[in-house]
Amino acid sequence: MTARPFSRGQVVDQLRALGVQPGGVLLVHTSFRAVRPIEGGPLGLIDALRAALGPVGTLVMPSWTGDDEAPFDPTTTAAAEDLGATADLFWRQRGVVRSDHLQAFAAIGPRAETIVKTALPLPPHTPDSPVGRVHDLDGQVLLLGVGHDADTSLHLAELMAKVPYGIPRHCMIEQDGRRVRIDYRENDHCCRRFALADDWLRVRGLQAEGPVGHGTARLARARDIVGLAVDAIRQQPTIFLHEPREGCAECDEARRG
Numbered sequence: 001m002t003a004r005p006f007s008r009g010q011v012v013d014q015l016r017a018l019g020v021q022p023g024g025v026l027l028v029h030t031s032f033r034a035v036r037p038i039e040g041g042p043l044g045l046i047d048a049l050r051a052a053l054g055p056v057g058t059l060v061m062p063s064w065t066g067d068d069e070a071p072f073d074p075t076t077t078a079a080a081e082d083l084g085a086t087a088d089l090f091w092r093q094r095g096v097v098r099s100d101h102l103q104a105f106a107a108i109g110p111r112a113e114t115i116v117k118t119a120l121p122l123p124p125h126t127p128d129s130p131v132g133r134v135h136d137l138d139g140q141v142l143l144l145g146v147g148h149d150a151d152t153s154l155h156l157a158e159l160m161a162k163v164p165y166g167i168p169r170h171c172m173i174e175q176d177g178r179r180v181r182i183d184y185r186e187n188d189h190c191c192r193r194f195a196l197a198d199d200w201l202r203v204r205g206l207q208a209e210g211p212v213g214h215g216t217a218r219l220a221r222a223r224d225i226v227g228l229a230v231d232a233i234r235q236q237p238t239i240f241l242h243e244p245r246e247g248c249a250e251c252d253e254a255r256r257g
């Protein structure tokens, strides 16, 4: 049996019931597959998110490229496939502003320029990056059909707490008409242990959870997510990495780096 599509109005009601703040800044990570069907598809979902925020709210989504070697053009380069169909449709909509660099975010609303128009942040989620600006503006983070493993605010927390791990990475950028390689170290790993944030937020009543479309959503303030994670990292710097005996290749690589 095919599930009945949620209407835009129903999704707006769900978002408001969850606690999305009209007029606020909302950073959304989503898997449309987990919440569908919604009337209008991913565009219907974007529409509902904007309606829930109202005219003075600002909607933000990740929009970086999946190819750090290719030239990045904010008007043509697709968003990384693992960001999902909604994120890739979002930056293409009229009025949406996108960063000029390959660690792009996209946003619409009064704070859009402030959030996405940053210099290229390396590693990607520094305090001066779009995700850092969402944090500074006291934005909310909405995980829609995804868990904290997709929550970039936790990478910001890792950098603020100066985690002792990282993976060597590089990207190619355009500089004075030449292609230039930049090497950097990124605080990356499998991210599965980011799920610890669920309990940290839940026991303090700082995470709302409920249905949006056919999926489950989590909503919390970026400052709460980051603050609790920074405290946890300060107590145990590798808390987000699997132990070596758990055999996670990505966490092992981060630990070696």
Ligand SMILES: [Zn+2]
Pocket (backbone or CB within 6 Å): 189, 190, 191, 192, 241, 242, 248, 249, 250, 251, 252
């Ligand atoms: Zn791992």
